[in-house]
Structure formats: structure tokens, C-alpha cells
Amino acid sequence: MCGIAGAITTKPLDGARLLRVLDRMRSRGPDGCGHAVLPLGQRALSLMHTRLSIVDLDARSDQPFRKHGMTLIYNGEVYNYPELRDELKSLGAVFETTGDTEVILEAYRQWGTDAVKRFEGMWAFALHDPARDILLLSRDRFGEKPLYVWSRPDGFYFASEVKALAVMVGEKPGVNTGQIRRYLVNGYKSLYAAGETFYQGVVEFPAGSVAVIRDDGGVVPHSYWSVGYAPVEMTxxxxxxxxxxxxxxxxxxxxxxxxxxxxxxxxxxxxxxxxxxxxxxxxxxxxxxxxxxxxxxxxxxxxxxxxxxxxxxxxxxxxxxxxxxxxxxxxxxxxxxxxxxxxxxxxxxxxxxxxxxxxxxxxxxxxxxxxxFSGYYDHYLFWLASQKDRPDFENLVEEWRGTYGRFVRNPFLQNPRAFIERPAARDHIFLGAERFAGFLKEPFAEPHSEGHYSEDPLRxxxxxxxxxxxxxxxxxxxxxxxxxxxxxxxxxxxxxxxxxxxxxxxxxxxxxxxxxxxxxxxxxxxxxxxxxxENPRKQGINAPVTNMIDVTDPTVRAAILDNSPFYDIVDRAKVETFLGQGTTLNSESKFLFSLISAKLFMDGAAAADL
CATH class of the missing domain: 3.40.50.620 (HUPs)
Incomplete structure (x- = not known):
């Protein structure tokens, strides 16, 4: 695990700025850091890396890692690196380290951009290939490792964290208040469907993708992996x-x-x-x-x-x-x-x-x-809908009543035939959205939408x-x-x-x-x-916010209600009333946490310090 950052600009980032970026990524990589400035066509490529040493702890695996004229900065782990290294050795590769960083570089040298299809792990990396005069960006299949990009008139920037982008550019990106509204009203499940982040102009490089970038900075990611439901008969x-x-x-x-x-x-x-x-x-x-x-x-x-x-x-x-x-x-x-x-x-x-x-x-x-594996309360009801034609369907419903059904609190999910009667219903996902939208100063309504991945309702x-x-x-x-x-x-x-x-x-x-x-x-x-x-009840790390904060405490209430850009979009009087009502429902506790979290974020985003 590490931190990576890079910029493609007319002039290279100056030394002081490179060091500031590395300092901002220190917690991602306290064990070492480095940077390199390289030519990319008619532009300059600045690469930065901070290292958390996990595999091959020796300094020989520090980054930027250089070999065969290529340079790599990398965040993550390719878990099958020993098997890949053995295969690459059989093809003539010679290794100087015992970790996975060198394996990525040698795999690219052997298989080009298709190398990522052979990796099992999590990663975000940037690889400079001077022979082709390109920069290769890639991110793992599920998006475990972050990679933000910010295309601007003065250059193309990418990093593990938004704060590193801001330091490279020399200014903070503006807050995307539309995403704040979406988060408050519809919750976190709505955020990635919108394709936005909490910052204007900043987007995430897509998971499961690779892009070849030249000096014009144009980025067109291509997907290298997908998975869908393709059943094979088995017992x-x-x-x-x-x-x-x-x-x-x-x-x-x-x-x-x-x-x-x-x-x-x-x-x-x-x-x-x-x-x-x-x-x-x-x-x-x-x-x-x-x-x-x-x-x-x-x-x-x-x-x-x-x-x-x-x-x-x-x-x-x-x-x-x-x-x-x-x-x-x-x-x-x-x-x-x-x-x-x-x-x-x-x-x-x-x-x-x-x-x-x-x-x-x-x-x-x-x-x-x-x-x-299908672990959510609504999954069981989608499964029941997919099994509705079975002769033992009524027995399946009774099984649900005696197990998972006993613990369901969401009112939309207490009917075992919910998705048989209303297959497209998704009321349970944005539970309370209409009420929460009432806290905003301007109307916000964004119905739930989903991609079509399978005819099978559960899948x-x-x-x-x-x-x-x-x-x-x-x-x-x-x-x-x-x-x-x-x-x-x-x-x-x-x-x-x-x-x-x-x-x-x-x-x-x-x-x-x-x-x-x-x-x-x-x-x-x-x-x-x-x-x-065998426990049918879903368990996980959770707790109500009111166990950690007393919103009746005058000091706490003052901190939540004090002047803030947050109250340019949220009605402060309604928040004050909400604080006085108490949170008896789970959805109310979650909304209280969201209010506090979004308010503190907007307070910090308004600060001038990079």
C-alpha cells in the first residue's frame, strides 16, 4: 500500500511542490518516498510515490522503480506475483528484487497492456514507457485502490487522494454541492451511479480499466474485465x-x-x-x-x-x-x-x-x-421472487419467516412477496428520501436507477x-x-x-x-x-451516532448549528428542530450522522489551507 501522484504539464512541477505532495501523502507511505521528472512527448511527466513496505522491505523495491528505461509508481498488491515471477523467469526475465513491483514492470514488458489481465490483486499504477512515449494508467478490477484524475487547461493530474491533486495544482477543487445534496437525501448508494465526486471536475479513474496516455493528456479508459451471471448446472x-x-x-x-x-x-x-x-x-x-x-x-x-x-x-x-x-x-x-x-x-x-x-x-x-454471496435482507426477497414457480414456494416463505424475516425492520421488506408483486420496486433503498429532501433549501428529487446486469432479479x-x-x-x-x-x-x-x-x-x-x-x-x-x-441474523460493525454524541448538550448543538457554507444549501432551522426531536428510527440516526459529516466536510473545505 502506498500513495501515488503524477502530473503531465508543460513545465515540470518544481522541487518544492513535489516535496509538498509527498508530505501530504505521508500516512499512505511512511517508510519511504521518491519522485521523478521525465519527458512525455513535448511535455513533462512528474511522478511521486510514498511507500508503506509490505512485500520485499528492502530499499531496492523503493519507487519510482526504474528498469529497462521504464519507470513505475504503484499502490497496492499483486498477490500472485510469485507465480507470475516464475512464469516470467521461464521466458527470460531476470529479477533483482523479491517483491511484486518489479513483476508488474516485467509483466508489462512481456505482455503489454494485457498484463493487467494476469494480475490477481488490488492496484492503481502509472507506468512510463519511453520507447512508446506513453504513460499507462491502470486500476484493479473492483476498485480497491483509489485513483483520482483532474483534467485542467494547464495539465492532467492524477493521485491516490484529492489533497495531493490540490497541492499539485496549487488550488483546491470546488465542492460539488450537488453531490452533497445527493448524499443527504438518497444516501451513499446513490453516489457512484451519478459518476461524480464531492469535488467539481475531479473524477475517479474507473475500476477494471486501463488507459494509454500521450502528451496531449487525453484519457480514454478501456475496461479489461467484467463479470455477469452465466449459470452452469451443478449440484x-x-x-x-x-x-x-x-x-x-x-x-x-x-x-x-x-x-x-x-x-x-x-x-x-x-x-x-x-x-x-x-x-x-x-x-x-x-x-x-x-x-x-x-x-x-x-x-x-x-x-x-x-x-x-x-x-x-x-x-x-x-x-x-x-x-x-x-x-x-x-x-x-x-x-x-x-x-x-x-x-x-x-x-x-x-x-x-x-x-x-x-x-x-x-x-x-x-x-x-x-x-x-447474497447477504442483505432484500436479497432474500429477490431470491424468493426468483423461486416463485417452485412447487415448494410456500415452504420457502415459511423458512424466511422463521429465520431472516424475524429481523427485518425496513417496512418495505417485511412482505416476503414484495418483489413478486412489484418487481421494479426499490422504495427500500432510498428510505426516507422525501422527508430528508425537506431539509434542503432547494428541491431535490432523484429516483433510484440501476443498470441492467441480469434478467435474474437477485443477480x-x-x-x-x-x-x-x-x-x-x-x-x-x-x-x-x-x-x-x-x-x-x-x-x-x-x-x-x-x-x-x-x-x-x-x-x-x-x-x-x-x-x-x-x-x-x-x-x-x-x-x-x-x-x-448458523446465525440467521445479519451482523456487522455499526452503532447509533447518539451513543457517541449528546445532541442535547449546548456545546454540541452550537457546533452543529454554527455558521457554515453547509447552511447555504440546508435549512438550519429544520436541523435545529430535528436535533430537539431525538432519533428513534435507524434511518433517522443515519441521517443525523450524514448531517454532521457533511457539515464538518463543508466547514473544512472552506478553509484556505492546502
């Missing part, structure tokens, strides 16, 4: 066995590091399977970190204690602090260059801080498992979430919550081979015996606590 037993093999391989790859790896452990099945595979299949010593809350709606203490007892692993428990919430939020938002999407990432940052303080540089988490939702609605947002937040404390976050299940296999599994196998994520639960049999594997 439930075959699906479960192959899933387990792929899950084990995916986790084994993501444990590759020359430094210790931590596991972010919740009471849910995803993180327990990660810990179970690591310890009980691969023989790796597990050190787990968990955040605990006293609220009975979210308290996972009993499940986490059960997991720790089962594994007998080292465990660090982090209690959610009851003070200092606004100060922590200000610091995190300053680093995130945007609002925190949900309170889960405030908690993720708490865990990352503890992981860093314990001396770890890498953590594993379960991001993407719900979208790959269509899962693929929308995987590529647009949830996973891109979670990966963005995962990266920042970890890198704020110089920790590399790895998503254990976002493996292309696993995703490709699951795309061939018939939908009917995704739920069984009243349990969603059935195939993943089966993968955990014998390696994680059985009662956790």
Missing part, C-alpha cells in the same frame, strides 16, 4: 465444495506479506471465516481486532467472545469512546477529503488506529461478501451493488479509514476467480434451509464456530 454439493476451495485460495493469497497481518473480527460470518481459514486451514497465527458497543441493537460482544474462544487467538477489543466524537470526525474528514459515508467507517478508523498502535501494517476484512441487484451502489463506496471508505493510520486494508473475498466462479452458480443455491449466504456458511463449516455460521 448444491458441488457448488459448496468449489466455493470452499476458491475462498481458501482467495484468503491464502491475501495473507501474503513480509509483515504480520491482522484480522478485523466482528460477530458475523465473513470475518469469522477469514480467521478460520487463516488459522485452521492455513496454519497462520491470528491476531484479531474488534470494536464493541453497549447498545443492545448492535452489541456483538457475545458473538465476538464466542469467536475468540473458538479460535483461541490473540484479541484486541476496542470500546467506542463516548467523548471526543466531533474532534475525531474533523480529523478523519480532513483526511478523507469528504464526508464519512456512514458511522461504520468512523468505527473502522478506530479499529485501524488500534491495529497501527499494535504494530501491524495489514488488516483483512470481509468487504464484498454480501454482494458476492441484477447483487451486480449493481458490486459495481455501483455499495462495494465502490465501501472500498473507498475502507482504504481511507485504514490509510489514515498507515494500515493496508485487504478485502479477502474480492478475488476475481471467486467472483467468476460464483457467477456460474445457479441462483437457487445461494439460499438454503432459510439461510442466505449459504455457500459461504458451508465454506466455514468445521473451521469457525458453528453457532456463528
Amino acid at each position: 448444491l454439493e458441488d457448488a459448496a465444495a468449489q466455493t470452499r476451495d476458491h475462498v481458501v485460495n482467495a484468503i491464502e493469497y491475501r495473507l501474503r506479506a513480509d509483515v504480520p497481518v491482522a484480522v478485523r473480527l466482528s460477530g458475523g460470518i465473513d470475518s469469522n471465516i477469514i480467521a478460520g481459514v487463516a488459522q485452521n486451514v492455513l496454519g497462520r497465527k491470528v491476531t484479531a481486532f474488534s470494536v464493541l458497543d453497549d447498545d443492545p441493537r448492535y452489541d456483538e460482544t457475545a458473538s465476538i467472545v464466542r469467536a475468540v474462544d473458538y479460535f483461541g487467538c490473540d484479541h484486541h477489543a476496542i470500546r467506542i469512546p463516548k467523548t471526543g466524537f466531533l474532534d475525531r470526525m474533523e480529523r478523519l474528514i480532513d483526511y478523507f477529503d469528504g464526508p464519512l459515508m456512514t458511522i461504520s467507517y468512523y468505527l473502522h478508523a478506530l479499529v485501524s488506529e488500534a491495529i497501527h498502535e499494535a504494530g501491524f501494517k495489514v488488516s483483512l476484512g470481509g468487504t464484498g461478501a454480501d454482494e458476492l 441484477g441487484r447483487m451486480l449493481n451493488e458490486l459495481f455501483v451502489e455499495t462495494v465502490p463506496v465501501m472500498l473507498h471508505e475502507d482504504d481511507l479509514a485504514a490509510m489514515a493510520f498507515s494500515v493496508e486494508n485487504r478485502a479477502a473475498f474480492l478475488d476475481s476467480r471467486l467472483a467468476e466462479f460464483l457467477s456460474t452458480v445457479p441462483t437457487r443455491h445461494l439460499v438454503h434451509g432459510g439461510l442466505p449466504k449459504y455457500l459461504l456458511r458451508q465454506a466455514g463449516q468445521g473451521i469457525a464456530a458453528p453457532d456463528i455460521m
Whole structure:
């Protein structure tokens, strides 16, 4: 994990500015830094890199990495680098390092831009090839590693973080208030569908893409990977066995590091399977970190204690602090260059801080498992809709009532036939949007829309979430919550081979015996606590914001309601009334967090300091 930045300009960035960019990316790479200025056609290419040493800790793998006249800056991990290195050696390549950075460069030398199709991992890189007089940009399939681009009249800029773009350019990009409104009214699931960021003119380089850039700075990304639903007939037993093999391989790859790896452990099945595979299949010593809350709606203490007892692993428990919430939020938002999407990432940052303080540089988490294996409450109802013609359909409904259906709080999802009666209904996704729009000074209404990925109702939702609605947002937040404390976050299940296999599994196998994520639960049999594997309730890191902040405290209320550009778009009087009403619904608690997060972001964005 590292930080990268670059600029294609008429004149190279001066030395002082290069050093300032490196300083701004220090938390992404505290173990080393470097820069290079190279010709690209009639322009100058300035490249910057900060390093967090994970694989091949020697300075020989520092970046910018130069070989064969080419120069590479790279953020991420290519997990299958040992296999690729052996293949490249058989083709005549000679290696001077033992890490993955040199493998990327040699793979490009051998296979050109098609090299990225052979990589299994997470990355954002820029590779300068003087022989072709090009710069190659690429980003991993799921978008685990960030890459922002800003095309301006004076040049083309790219970086791991918006703050680095601002330093390179010498000014902050303007706040995109339309995206703020979208976030407040429709929530985080609406953000990537809009194709915008919280900054005017700044966009993300698309995941799963590569672009060849010449000195004119024109960028036309081309997709090199996609996955869709293409079922192949197989038995439930075959699906479960192959899933387990792929899950084990995916986790084994993501444990590759020359430094210790931590596991972010919740009471849910995803993180327990990660810990179970690591310890009980691969023989790796597990050190787990968990955040605990006293609220009975979210308290996972009993499940986490059960997991720790089962594994007998080292465990660090982090209690959610009851003070200092606004100060922590200000610091995190300053680093995130945007609002925190949900309170889960405030908690993720708490865990990352503890992981860093314990001396770890890498953590594993379960991001993407719900979208790959079908883990959300609405997924079960979409699955029921896909199975409506089965002769045992009424039995399936009763199974739902006795398991997942017992825990559903969203009123739109309490009818097991919801998507049979209204297949296109998506009321549950932007829950409360009309009410929340009433807080804005100007009208805002943007109905939910989704891409057409599959005729199968469940697979269509899962693929929308995987590529647009949830996973891109979670990966963005995962990266920042970890890198704020110089920790590399790895998503254990976002493996292309696993995703490709699951795309061939018939939908009917995704739920069984009243349990969603059935195939993943089966993968955990014998390696994680059985009662956790069989728990029908969805578990995850969460807590209400009112557990961390007392909005009746006059000092807190004054901080939330003080003068701000935020109140140019939001009605302050309505916020004040809202603070006095209390938040009894989960959607209200989430909206309160969004108000605070967006307000603090706009306060910080208005500051002059770069």
C-alpha cells in the first residue's frame, strides 16, 4: 500500500511542490518516498510515490522503480506475483528484487497492456514507457485502490487522494454541492451511479480499466474485465465444495506479506471465516481486532467472545469512546477529503488506529461478501421472487419467516412477496428520501436507477451493488479509514476467480434451509464456530451516532448549528428542530450522522489551507 501522484504539464512541477505532495501523502507511505521528472512527448511527466513496505522491505523495491528505461509508481498488491515471477523467469526475465513491483514492470514488458489481465490483486499504477512515449494508467478490477484524475487547461493530474491533486495544482477543487445534496437525501448508494465526486471536475479513474496516455493528456479508459451471471448446472454439493476451495485460495493469497497481518473480527460470518481459514486451514497465527458497543441493537460482544474462544487467538477489543466524537470526525474528514459515508467507517478508523498502535501494517476484512454471496435482507426477497414457480414456494416463505424475516425492520421488506408483486420496486433503498429532501433549501428529487446486469432479479441487484451502489463506496471508505493510520486494508473475498466462479452458480443455491449466504456458511463449516455460521441474523460493525454524541448538550448543538457554507444549501432551522426531536428510527440516526459529516466536510473545505 502506498500513495501515488503524477502530473503531465508543460513545465515540470518544481522541487518544492513535489516535496509538498509527498508530505501530504505521508500516512499512505511512511517508510519511504521518491519522485521523478521525465519527458512525455513535448511535455513533462512528474511522478511521486510514498511507500508503506509490505512485500520485499528492502530499499531496492523503493519507487519510482526504474528498469529497462521504464519507470513505475504503484499502490497496492499483486498477490500472485510469485507465480507470475516464475512464469516470467521461464521466458527470460531476470529479477533483482523479491517483491511484486518489479513483476508488474516485467509483466508489462512481456505482455503489454494485457498484463493487467494476469494480475490477481488490488492496484492503481502509472507506468512510463519511453520507447512508446506513453504513460499507462491502470486500476484493479473492483476498485480497491483509489485513483483520482483532474483534467485542467494547464495539465492532467492524477493521485491516490484529492489533497495531493490540490497541492499539485496549487488550488483546491470546488465542492460539488450537488453531490452533497445527493448524499443527504438518497444516501451513499446513490453516489457512484451519478459518476461524480464531492469535488467539481475531479473524477475517479474507473475500476477494471486501463488507459494509454500521450502528451496531449487525453484519457480514454478501456475496461479489461467484467463479470455477469452465466449459470452452469451443478449440484448444491458441488457448488459448496468449489466455493470452499476458491475462498481458501482467495484468503491464502491475501495473507501474503513480509509483515504480520491482522484480522478485523466482528460477530458475523465473513470475518469469522477469514480467521478460520487463516488459522485452521492455513496454519497462520491470528491476531484479531474488534470494536464493541453497549447498545443492545448492535452489541456483538457475545458473538465476538464466542469467536475468540473458538479460535483461541490473540484479541484486541476496542470500546467506542463516548467523548471526543466531533474532534475525531474533523480529523478523519480532513483526511478523507469528504464526508464519512456512514458511522461504520468512523468505527473502522478506530479499529485501524488500534491495529497501527499494535504494530501491524495489514488488516483483512470481509468487504464484498454480501454482494458476492447474497447477504442483505432484500436479497432474500429477490431470491424468493426468483423461486416463485417452485412447487415448494410456500415452504420457502415459511423458512424466511422463521429465520431472516424475524429481523427485518425496513417496512418495505417485511412482505416476503414484495418483489413478486412489484418487481421494479426499490422504495427500500432510498428510505426516507422525501422527508430528508425537506431539509434542503432547494428541491431535490432523484429516483433510484440501476443498470441492467441480469434478467435474474437477485443477480441484477447483487451486480449493481458490486459495481455501483455499495462495494465502490465501501472500498473507498475502507482504504481511507485504514490509510489514515498507515494500515493496508485487504478485502479477502474480492478475488476475481471467486467472483467468476460464483457467477456460474445457479441462483437457487445461494439460499438454503432459510439461510442466505449459504455457500459461504458451508465454506466455514468445521473451521469457525458453528453457532456463528448458523446465525440467521445479519451482523456487522455499526452503532447509533447518539451513543457517541449528546445532541442535547449546548456545546454540541452550537457546533452543529454554527455558521457554515453547509447552511447555504440546508435549512438550519429544520436541523435545529430535528436535533430537539431525538432519533428513534435507524434511518433517522443515519441521517443525523450524514448531517454532521457533511457539515464538518463543508466547514473544512472552506478553509484556505492546502
